[in-house]
Amino acid sequence: MPSEDPPQGDGLPPRRAARTLLTAVLDRKRSLDDALGDLDPGLSQRDRAFARQLAATALRRLGQIDAVSALLLRQGPPKRAPDIPDILRLGLAQILFLRTPAHAAVSTSVDLARETAEGRFAGLVNAVLRRAAREAAQLLPARDAAELNTPPWLWARWTAAYGADAARAIAARHLEEPPLDITAKADAGLWAARLEAEALPTGTLRRRHDGPVTELPGYAEGAWWVQDAGAALPARLFGPVAGLTVVDLCAAPGGKTAQLAAAGARVIAVDRSAPRLDRLRANLRRLGLEVETVEADATAWQPPTPADAVLLDAPCTSTGTIRRHPDIARLKRPGDVAKLAATQARLLAHAATLLRPGGLLVWSTCSLEPEEGEERIARLLAQGAPLRREPVSPAEIGGLAEIVTPLGEIRSLPSHGAAFGGLDGFHIARLRRIG
Ligand SMILES: C[S@@+](CC[C@H](N)C(=O)[O-])C[C@H]1O[C@@H](n2cnc3c(N)ncnc32)[C@H](O)[C@@H]1O
Numbered sequence: 001m002p003s004e005d006p007p008q009g010d011g012l013p014p015r016r017a018a019r020t021l022l023t024a025v026l027d028r029k030r031s032l033d034d035a036l037g038d039l040d041p042g043l044s045q046r047d048r049a050f051a052r053q054l055a056a057t058a059l060r061r062l063g064q065i066d067a068v069s070a071l072l073l074r075q076g077p078p079k080r081a082p083d084i085p086d087i088l089r090l091g092l093a094q095i096l097f098l099r100t101p102a103h104a105a106v107s108t109s110v111d112l113a114r115e116t117a118e119g120r121f122a123g124l125v126n127a128v129l130r131r132a133a134r135e136a137a138q139l140l141p142a143r144d145a146a147e148l149n150t151p152p153w154l155w156a157r158w159t160a161a162y163g164a165d166a167a168r169a170i171a172a173r174h175l176e177e178p179p180l181d182i183t184a185k186a187d188a189g190l191w192a193a194r195l196e197a198e199a200l201p202t203g204t205l206r207r208r209h210d211g212p213v214t215e216l217p218g219y220a221e222g223a224w225w226v227q228d229a230g231a232a233l234p235a236r237l238f239g240p241v242a243g244l245t246v247v248d249l250c251a252a253p254g255g256k257t258a259q260l261a262a263a264g265a266r267v268i269a270v271d272r273s274a275p276r277l278d279r280l281r282a283n284l285r286r287l288g289l290e291v292e293t294v295e296a297d298a299t300a301w302q303p304p305t306p307a308d309a310v311l312l313d314a315p316c317t318s319t320g321t322i323r324r325h326p327d328i329a330r331l332k333r334p335g336d337v338a339k340l341a342a343t344q345a346r347l348l349a350h351a352a353t354l355l356r357p358g359g360l361l362v363w364s365t366c367s368l369e370p371e372e373g374e375e376r377i378a379r380l381l382a383q384g385a386p387l388r389r390e391p392v393s394p395a396e397i398g399g400l401a402e403i404v405t406p407l408g409e410i411r412s413l414p415s416h417g418a419a420f421g422g423l424d425g426f427h428i429a430r431l432r433r434i435g
Helices: 012-026 032-037 045-060 062-072 084-097 102-115 119-139 152-162 164-173 188-194 255-262 274-287 327-331 334-354 374-382
Strands: 180-184 205-207 224-226 245-249 266-271 292-295 307-313 355-365 387-389 410-412 426-433
Touching (some): 012 045, 012 327, 045 062, 045 084, 062 119, 084 102, 084 119, 102 119, 152 164, 180 188, 180 255, 245 255, 255 266, 255 307, 266 274, 334 355, 334 374, 355 374, 374 387, 374 426
Parallel strands (some): 245 266, 307 355
Antiparallel strands (some): 180 205, 355 426, 387 426
């Protein structure tokens, strides 16, 4: 597993930050990215990257880590010491999965414990982590790591939707560190060479992540942006869009907006979140791309004239992105699926009314849950919406036949694209307005 270079100095600042991140996710139910945004701006890029990697590894391996913790703390976690479990989790993540030298993992964890009001447990942290370092191989439970690190409700859902083998393959992919995926504004071949990236059959450029992306060639000049290979598929399904008016509903932070604008479309980017629209504007500014932005609720907003094309990249549980965002598995709850499916149904019904006859609607969600994908499109069509499926052919997406369904929709799973290291889980459908 790749690991950030060891931090400078005493190594405490990034580990302190990792503890803040882990506690924000597990106790305060903040997303990892939001919690990262709240960290001390004085933290170096390198320490920030290490803190994220540490917290993300603890989240990715939480099932195994807590099982080892339970073995080592036979009498359970210390009472009235709420900070100690997360400090132990981060120590175990380093010892068991990040190959951090044991002395560094142990001593910094002890220092973290001493900094809390629970300093009296520093000795316990020391003893537990030293033993973990000595007995790492024997301690890791024999039970399947993929299942152990997956919340049971998600495991049950994926087994029901895709079968036991596929559920296991999906969950196994979540244990890996994701690659860095990039969409080039133009000249993908040139940027593949400059970035020393692999050009995937779908057009995405992929390389292993090593340090801040802002330091990679082409970032400052706005030649490319970060976008998962699965996330890059929906905008490609419109075909040539130069000169067309494309409404991008739910547009922020703008990865798909950028694709459409770079392909020459006149894009109206709609989102109801002002801060997220600010991020979209900043992203598009860096890329030198111009779009119209509208802060509005996409269940009610109307364009001035019917659109040639509409992209609806709807809000969802995002369970297709757990490899990149391991916090999702710990933050989402079973009830979120039905709530978001209801929102998606409203957004879809309205989106269908914004098109001119003959226009294309592309729908996407980064969820593995059929209620947020296949079922939404089937229900929309069964209710008589004036749309028909415009089937996607594998040739349009680099020959990736395994992600095209018999109905001509896309259902990608993180376990697909094994030859190049997988892609996020998406449901995507293309529909043409009739009448
Ligand atoms: C999946 S993200 C979009 C990602 C984006 N398309 C991209 O490629 O970068 C969903 C977005 O939907 C927005 N959203 C959620 N409900 C909305 C609504 N009713 N109207 C407009 N935007 C909404 C959220 O603010 C969020 O930015």
